[in-house]
Amino acid sequence: MTANGHRRDGWLFATLAAVTVVTAIVSSLGAPLVPSIAADHGVSLATAQWALTSTLIAAAAATPALGRWGSGRLRRPVVLSGLGVVLLGCLLAAVAEQVSGMGVLIAGRALQGVGLAIPPLALAVARDAWSGERLVSRLSLLSVATVAGAGLGYPVAGVLAEVSGVAGAYLAGAAMVTIALALGWRHLPHDAEGEPQAVDLWGVGLVGLGLVGALLAVSQGSAWGWTSAPVLGLAGGGVALLLWWGARSIRLTRRGRQPLVDLVLAARPALLRIHLFTVMIATAMYTLLTLVVLLVRGNGDAGWGLDRGATSAGLVLVPYALLSIAGSRVALRIARRSGPRVLLPLGGAVFASSLVLLALAHGTFWQALVVMAIGGIGSGFTFSSLPMLMVPHVPRSETGSALGFNQLMRYTGFAIGSAITIALVEAYGGDEAAFRWTALTLAALCLASAVAVTTGGSERVSRQRT
Template sequence: MSDAGGRPRLLLPTLALLTTITAVVSSLGAPLVPSIASAYDIRLTTAQWSLTATLLTGAVATPIVGRFASGRLRRPTILAGLAVVTLGTAIAIVPTSYGVLVAGRAMQGVGMALLPLAIAVARDAWVGEPMNRAIALLSVTTVAGAGLGYPVTSLVAELGGLPAAYALGTVLTGATLLMAWRHLPGSAEPVPMRVDWAGAVLLSLGMLAVLLAVSEGEVWGWTSPRTLGLGLAGAAVLVGWVLWTLRSATPLVDLRMAVRPGVAAPNLVALIAGLGMYCLLTLSVVLVRADEPGFGLAMPVWVAGVILVPYSVMSVLGNQLARGARVTLGPGFLLPTGCLTFLASTVLLALAHDHLWQLLLAMGIGGVGSGFTFSSLAVLMVPHLPQAETGSAMAFNQVLRYLGFTIGSAASVALMAAYGGRSHGFEMTLLTVSSLFVVAAAGAVALDRAAPRRAAALPTA
């Protein structure tokens, strides 16, 4: 069945379901980490890899999929990506070993790379205001889906255990795969761009080494040869990746574009806001589940899911507030406001976390900051980009956001342990994250002021 424009009638619902894959993947992560640690009898920092592996895969897969899936390969790439995610959730159902679970979670991270492809399909299928409404809907479903996914999957895990939660994920991703196979159109665009596979390998190895050193430093010792050697080796590989990328004719991401006037500030904020957001979400789950003398609310896993509801609802409100602020106060107001709102959330939670209502209030404020920040990134970047380079620049911004998610996931629990754990470690970790938001707000203001002066000296094509 097709509509009057020749599009499959269920194309928009299919794309909306596709964009919830990111929410489904994330909802099978943070709230379940303490349950995974208990089920597999492992440390919390080790269990955190069930979330970090997903985010790491998403960070690496996004630019690769974005390059590979242009042109006629877009539809088969989306279908293949959904198949990988479905298989990953199915693998996680069977309680075999923690290594198998992490492998399944890493496969689920491919779903995080599919959001830009869904938006690309919408751009081809609609024009004008219908296209704007479709893209806005796809953006909202990721936030709303997370708000629904966290409590639902947490409740399912509470009633049926971890296998039931991953079985729910398998059903949802399998249904999405069937819908996409039936209703997703092909593309008549030319041959896709080349993928810098060497750059992808370097980026993956470098990030993996650094994150492994950060997450395991507490056990190995922060000054041990293993921790220092792995961390320095990872940093060296990342430097090598930068040099390789700058010389590549077909780079995985265009690093030169990342520091252009008007683009540098959104990229800086995407990285730090992503890091801070996942620190906030991860530590909130730790607070809900912890039951230690002087620290923790000792509540079940479904409550860990419910805490994201005010965050998601207020993110939508933050998005609406950002639209009004852009018109009345100007675009330069958006990113500093988002960062300072995030700052208020983390400082509040660091100072007051003895009751659930305090946590819910902090999460609501953080949601406003999230809506202000993440909804503004594309709006601020696009006027400073040539049309042909918009897709590449937005993909890199999304990679930075996923890198922030990954670092925040791996570093939050490790940093809390390094500060001594319990209430003191919790407070100091949040205050450390708060200082990063100050840096991001100041950097956004400085870069925004420098942009008009520098833009005049740059070519526009």
């Protein structure tokens, strides 16, 4: 390779790394800031939590859509357009307090959720640009960069919120996205081959609106009344939209057309168990993150809370991000020795233990750090093992569709966990016992999912080379 070739190669990798790290950092400008957002905008924690929930719902709908649009020659414009949407979202969130409040901030955070759909496209660019050992090395580094970016983003968000307020945190996010966008404009390749796949826009809308309706009903049930007309209407409407999406997707598949995701494939028994496990463990994961942030920021008036600032709320999430990476490495070694089937039940049990520990010991900051470290190990075990468990059950030509649906389930679980945490605490009474029972409820969910996935069968299909 010539000197110019080396420079182009280095700039391309730096660009892809910047895109993955920056989108991860921006996505993390939610969890540590929720209490600050509630205070700045004068809203309840349940309402402020939508600054996180909206991001995850948008990611659930946008990930399969951008994956299809960016599957061929439109990959570069899709990545650049996605970064532009994230930039707009950061600017909207930054001016929300001066403009018209929470609605603008939630809309901005939803636009930022599009950024979570961009890292898979960065990996696709890497697969086109490199091969052999260089490809393996760079894919590994880019995958780690996503987790490391989130781990870096949590304390950065906390520090920025304390120094320059919530608006300052989002303006800093806008500056980082601008740099990534400039690098992408300059260095992303123009010559990707293949035609983009069709995108089921009706499916995107139905998934997004259905999740918003159902989760808004759950998050506001205590405030509005669980039997009130708005809650029942939102819940019924949200479920109806999701059922409509499911029936429509199956109908499109049977007619030979492309839905947003292939539900017929996802319903195969072996895959269905994994997808359901993914939803449950992802729900528990975001419940853990939300509970720990609320614990760190809480002033103790409800009988629990450490009364610390936004910086501490960001720092407490770092062990989770770092130990997720370590857990994924340990999981690979366990899989080589004992097979991958032990990883999901083991990961579910480890994650459940972190929630049990949180319920029993939550009086000091170091206890919260230990809880997050254990949760990170459980997360690393589970999420790193999902692809290796799914691949044997689908033909090679359908692997992308199966993994895409699992990603949708992951973000859906994240959104559910974000929305239900405060609702559960309030439903249990809001005091320390309520905090404890919320953690134990999700621990039971983890254990139940671990048992369910352990009792599943082991059917496989031929890995056709088509």
